[in-house]
Amino acid sequence: MPKIITISREFSSGGRELGKRLAEELGIPCYDRQIIDMVAEKQGLDKAYVANMSEKDIKVFYSSTIGRGFTSYNFGVSQSLLIANAEHNLIKELASKGDCVIIGRAADVVLKEFNPLNLFVYADLESKIKRCKERSEEKEPLSDRKIKNMCRDIDRCRANYREIFSDTKWGRRESYHLCINTSGKEIKKLIPALAAYVNNWFE
Amino acid sequence: MPKIITISREFSSGGRELGKRLAEELGIPCYDRQIIDMVAEKQGLDKAYVANMSEKDIKVFYSSTIGRGFTSYNFGVSQSLLIANAEHNLIKELASKGDCVIIGRAADVVLKEFNPLNLFVYADLESKIKRCKERSEEKEPLSDRKIKNMCRDIDRCRANYREIFSDTKWGRRESYHLCINTSGKEIKKLIPALAAYVNNWFE
Numbered sequence: 001m002p003k004i005i006t007i008s009r010e011f012s013s014g015g016r017e018l019g020k021r022l023a024e025e026l027g028i029p030c031y032d033r034q035i036i037d038m039v040a041e042k043q044g045l046d047k048a049y050v051a052n053m054s055e056k057d058i059k060v061f062y063s064s065t066i067g068r069g070f071t072s073y074n075f076g077v078s079q080s081l082l083i084a085n086a087e088h089n090l091i092k093e094l095a096s097k098g099d100c101v102i103i104g105r106a107a108d109v110v111l112k113e114f115n116p117l118n119l120f121v122y123a124d125l126e127s128k129i130k131r132c133k134e135r136s137e138e139k140e141p142l143s144d145r146k147i148k149n150m151c152r153d154i155d156r157c158r159a160n161y162r163e164i165f166s167d168t169k170w171g172r173r174e175s176y177h178l179c180i181n182t183s184g185k186e187i188k189k190l191i192p193a194l195a196a197y198v199n200n201w202f203e
Numbered sequence: 204m205p206k207i208i209t210i211s212r213e214f215s216s217g218g219r220e221l222g223k224r225l226a227e228e229l230g231i232p233c234y235d236r237q238i239i240d241m242v243a244e245k246q247g248l249d250k251a252y253v254a255n256m257s258e259k260d261i262k263v264f265y266s267s268t269i270g271r272g273f274t275s276y277n278f279g280v281s282q283s284l285l286i287a288n289a290e291h292n293l294i295k296e297l298a299s300k301g302d303c304v305i306i307g308r309a310a311d312v313v314l315k316e317f318n319p320l321n322l323f324v325y326a327d328l329e330s331k332i333k334r335c336k337e338r339s340e341e342k343e344p345l346s347d348r349k350i351k352n353m354c355r356d357i358d359r360c361r362a363n364y365r366e367i368f369s370d371t372k373w374g375r376r377e378s379y380h381l382c383i384n385t386s387g388k389e390i391k392k393l394i395p396a397l398a399a400y401v402n403n404w405f406e
Contacts, residue, residue, distance in 0.1 A: 122376055173325055173374070179382035185404075193400035200396045201388075 003099040003202045004116035006107040011154040012128040014182045015121035016103055021188055023101040025195040030101040031094055039086045053083045109166040117201050120176040127183040206302040206405045207319035209310040214357040215331040217385045218324035219306055224391055226304040228398040234297055235306040242289045256286045312369040320404050323379040330386040
């Protein structure tokens with residue numbers, strides 16, 4: 001059975017880093033933001049445009065069109081759904097090639113038939129604020145309040161995205177095989193044991 | 204830092220087996236039902252009585268006394284709380300001796316000052332029914348419906364028990380460091396990686 005690992009994560013919990021390091025430890029590819037680039041290339045669309053449409057909260061976007069008839073909003077929704085569909089087809093294509101880690105994009109739902117190991121990464125607010133500040137320091141400093149709001153909004157967006165494609169809930173333990181709390185931990189220290197967990201899982 | 208590991212678990216998810224095997228793998232003691240025996244001995248009470256009072260749903264028990272004045276119900280509640288208190292003191296005493304695994308009894312809450320690694324073990328209903336049937340076969344066969352009700356009632360009792368001693372919620376990912384889904388898995392296969400996770404955690 002191929003080792004397909006999906007990573008869902010709270011914003012700023014270190015999920016992306018965990019996914020990348022885990023893939024490195026296992027010696028398998030990790031697909032993250034490059035999914036957007038690959039879709040843009042396949043569809044002949046601008047990368048920034050695809051990235052922007054991918055990050056929209058489709059559910060809120062969709063709700064905003066109700067009662068408006070066929071306005072430009074509908075075009076936005078259909079574009080978001082088309083891009084999501086292209087991303088999901090690409091994710092399936094990548095998974096069918098063999099072992100890999102896929103971060104985000106509701107890959108756990110999309111790849112159900114591949115029997116992936118689905119991980120959920122989370123942390124307490126204090127750790128998320130710290131991590132976010134460390135990452136943003138080089139650009140512009142963010143206030144705790146701003147980061148807290150980002151955590152809330154981005155996670156809500158992720159939950160809504162999942163809800164479009166599945167009845168199971170984002171972040172609820174029953175949707176995943178292992179939920180990993182990274183609060184106050186160095187991600188790299190968790191990797192060897194997680195790699196062992198993955199290997200045991202697929203034995 | 205001593206390795207103190209607490210196991211909270213859904214009924215019939217394999218949490219007890221996981222805790223015992225993990226302790227064995229780590230070469231450290233595991234405290235489970237013997238906590239009841241030890242408390243009974245210390246308090247000079249009957250083991251069966253302590254076991255029975257320990258399994259009562261204190262919250263429901265407590266609610267049932269409201270408006271009843273000092274009846275025999277109140278005696279039941281105070282006995283349950285006294286026994287819980289004795290159990291918690293014993294759990295602290297055991298943890299202060301060094302590395303150990305403690306199953307149930309809201310040990311994650313009780314041992315907060317010991318910075319334990321808190322695990323939550325869960326599974327889907329199908330797996331829990333299967334596990335429960337395998338265990339009960341030798342006694343009397345249980346129907347799926349009966350097991351489903353047991354899962355619901357016992358888990359509610361565990362959630363209520365925790366609620367007496369903490370504002371954090373039983374079963375919510377944020378209350379734990381690692382949430383482990385055992386659905387369709389042989390517990391023993393998960394142990395080596397989990398032991399590695401524990402060792403990395405306390406490094």
